[in-house]
Amino acid sequence: MKLIELQGRRVLITQAGDFMGPALERVFTALGAVVVADPRPLGDDRSMAARVIEEAGVINVLIVHLVLPAPTTAVSDVDDDEWRRVFAHLVDPLPRLMRAALPQMTARGAGKVVLIGSASALRGMKRTSTYSAARGAQIAWVRAAGVELARQNIQLNAIAQNFVDNPTYFPSEVQANPAFQERLKREVPLGRLVTGDEDALFAAYLASDAAACFVGQVFPVCGGWVA
Secondary structure: OOOOOOOOOEEEEOOOOOOOHHHHHHHHHHOOOEEEEOOOOOOOOOOHHHHHHHHHOOOOEEEEOOOOOOOOOOHHHOOHHHHHHHHHHHOOHHHHHHHHHHHHHHHHOOEEEEEEEEHHHOOOOOOOHHHHHHHHHHHHHHHHHHHHHHHHOEEEEEEEEOOEOOOOOOOHHHHOOHHHHHHHHHHOOOOOOEOHHHHHHHHHHHHOHHHOOOOOOEEEEOOOOOO
């Protein structure tokens, strides 16, 4: 029986200083991986994704972790600048990262790619049309690219998360708000936030040999918010 085993695996986490980056780095390191935690955003400079891959060197696992605070604009007020900015940061880096990472994975005949996405693409929420559309594009890309890469023994899958403890969307002051605590009880069957370690451990599982049978799949990690 295979367990989560990442000893000696080289893992690149993009935009690792924000959102789930610190939890991912901590958990993957604890499981024996050699983690390259790159903090740079990938949306402003088209060449950045290729540079991040090149500077990381050999990587067995790519954690596609793209971060942008979600706009809360009403759908009637979303302008072209907001739409383009969100897609530039959350969607445009995807093919750039893969163009840069695939040659070495293909040459080795093995690779793991895990995208840290959002369950906002799976359940409608008010005032998130731009962000949800971009996260939905990520999911569509994972499903299509995943089935294409499977025959090369490269597994590409995604986590679609919400209500996961992280400083970007659920800082301590939000969690302490009684209105938010009531919202948790009302909307999330689990009744609490998923911990960062719980989320990162599932990402580690998808990055391990124990998860060799998943192809282009999207796994909600959201305490039952999406059933």
